[in-house]
Structures are given as structure tokens and as C-alpha cells.
Amino acid sequence: MEKRVLKLLYRSLDSALKERDRRKLDSALTESKELRQCRDEILSLRRAVPEGADRSFRAGFEDRVMSRLRSAPEVPNRLEILAESYRWILHRLAAVSVFVLIILIAAVLLQDGMIPKDAVFYVSDTTISGILQVPVL
Amino acid sequence: MNPNENGVIERARRGDEEAFREIIRQHEHQVAATVIGILGNGPEVDDIGQETFVQFYRSLSRFRGDSRLGTYLTRIAINLSLNELRRRKRLAQFLEPVLPGNANSVRSQKERESSADAKGLVRRGLQSLPPEFRTVVVLRLINGYSTRETADILHLPQGTVLSRLARGQAKLKEIIDGLNSQKPYEERNGEKSLEATVSVAGFRS
Numbered sequence: 001m002e003k004r005v006l007k008l009l010y011r012s013l014d015s016a017l018k019e020r021d022r023r024k025l026d027s028a029l030t031e032s033k034e035l036r037q038c039r040d041e042i043l044s045l046r047r048a049v050p051e052g053a054d055r056s057f058r059a060g061f062e063d064r065v066m067s068r069l070r071s072a073p074e075v076p077n078r079l080e081i082l083a084e085s086y087r088w089i090l091h092r093l094a095a096v097s098v099f100v101l102i103i104l105i106a107a108v109l110l111q112d113g114m115i116p117k118d119a120v121f122y123v124s125d126t127t128i129s130g131i132l133q134v135p136v137l
Numbered sequence: 138m139n140p141n142e143n144g145v146i147e148r149a150r151r152g153d154e155e156a157f158r159e160i161i162r163q164h165e166h167q168v169a170a171t172v173i174g175i176l177g178n179g180p181e182v183d184d185i186g187q188e189t190f191v192q193f194y195r196s197l198s199r200f201r202g203d204s205r206l207g208t209y210l211t212r213i214a215i216n217l218s219l220n221e222l223r224r225r226k227r228l229a230q231f232l233e234p235v236l237p238g239n240a241n242s243v244r245s246q247k248e249r250e251s252s253a254d255a256k257g258l259v260r261r262g263l264q265s266l267p268p269e270f271r272t273v274v275v276l277r278l279i280n281g282y283s284t285r286e287t288a289d290i291l292h293l294p295q296g297t298v299l300s301r302l303a304r305g306q307a308k309l310k311e312i313i314d315g316l317n318s319q320k321p322y323e324e325r326n327g328e329k330s331l332e333a334t335v336s337v338a339g340f341r342s
Binding site: 065 | 158165167169170173178183277302
């Protein structure tokens, strides 16, 4: 059976064919018994699919949906979702910052055995002397 | 959207429980056909069906009525069902190396039960189709949507829907032929309902 004709056959069941294609299919159907048999099989299959379909949930579906709606928490609005996202990001940023700070302190302690007071207050002699030595113009 | 439907939605939006119940009653069968068509009749379909209506309830304020309510609900049901299929696939991949024997034996038991009648054979054939073909077959042949509506729901070009439909039906026919020939000789000859389907469907036994 020609593949192109079979494609036309399937297509004809779900959409309108162009006049030329329609003529080609009709003539193939007239000539080929095999194609007619195939068409009948496809049509039977298309009837069997919806006939075999289950279309119901278990009894009491409506009540189960309503009870789920009552027990489900209210959905937050967009602003709340945004605030929650920021909160989530900030929590993680804070955790990472604390971790980095601990690593830095540990590194300084390991290197010098102590943390200089200047480092704690972020003031160094170099900076101060540098400031003092700035020539006055 | 028809005025009647519009009125019910408006009432549901204002918190009228009876109106929302009416929506469920009107569309339960359509949602069930979609979810069961895609997932098969397992224990999780009820949950997916419920979630479809819960998600719709939550989006009531955003529902503008551009599409029909049935189409909107079908779209939610399709998305949830496809998510469930993905979850199942992941679970199967995770469990396969651990429980191959058990999984197979459970499946073959279910398959035997399911294919015990003619409708079961068609259902099982449908479940064996790859999801991209199954969704178009369910929407077009079970739910009765036009190819254009099917394309809209799945966000696909109409040509893709038509070609998936053709390939899906060809595959389905092939699968059912295969399943039918796997049945034991006595079963094939002894069951009137199956014989009837075989002749109705025109499948060679």
C-alpha cells in the first residue's frame, strides 16, 4: 500500500483534504480492496477508543474536591510570594556570609595566632600614617 | 463562553460553594476521561482529578474566559497528567535496578486483568502509546476536540497534531494487533466479547 495514500487516508479523517488529494484518495479506495479494509479497521479503532474510555472518578468525587479545598491552605498572593522569595534568598545569603566570615577569622588566627585590634576595627597603621603624610598643598 | 457558564463562574468567584460544585459536576467526566485516558485507571487518577479542580479554584480570579471552561480545565488536567507521567518515569528509572522482578510481576498481573476484556485491550493499547501520541489521541478521539482545539490545548501547530494523530492511530492499531496475538489460544477463541471487538475493530486475530 502506498505510504502517501495511507497518510491521506488518516488525514482525511481529521481534516478536509485539498481537491486533488481527495480525488487521489477516492480513486485509490475504489481500486484497492486492501486500502478499503484498512480504512474500515481505522474507523473501527476510532470507535473502539472512546467506547473503551473510563469517564468517571470514584463515587463522591465532588465531595472529595470540596473537602480538599477546605483543608488546603489559602494560596498566597503575588506580593506574598515575592516577599517569601526575598526572605528565602536573604536567609541563604546570611548563611553564606556567616560561613565566609568564620573561614576568614579562622585563616587569620591560623596565620598570626591572633586577630589584631586594627583588623577588627578595620583601621590600619598604614592607612592612618598615609592620611597623616598627605602633603598639604 | 456562554452566559450560563459565565454566571456560574462569577458566583463561584464570589465564594458560592454550590456554584463551584456545579462546575465540578458539569466537567468531572471530561476531566476523568482526560486523566484516565493519559494515566490509565490507577489509584492516583482521583488525586490528579481533584488537583485539577483545586488549581482551577485557585486561578478563578485570573480566569478571563478567553477559552471555554472545559478547555481550560482540560489543559490543567493534561499538564498535571504529564507531570505525573514524568514522575512515574523517574520513579521507574530509580526502582528498575532494585526491583526488576517485582515490577514486572505486578505489571503482568495488571496487564492480564486489564486485557481480560475487549475494552481493556484498547485501554492497554492506549497506555502503551508514547505520551506525545497518547495526548492527541485522548483529546481528539476520547474528548472529541477538533484538531484545532487539540492544537490550542497542547500549544502545537495543527499540522503536528494531524501527523501525531495519524502516527498515533497507526501505532495503536499495531500495538492492539500485537497484544491480541499474544493472548492464549483458548482465550482468543473462548471470549465472545473479545471476538466481537476483534471483528468490530477489524483486527486480525
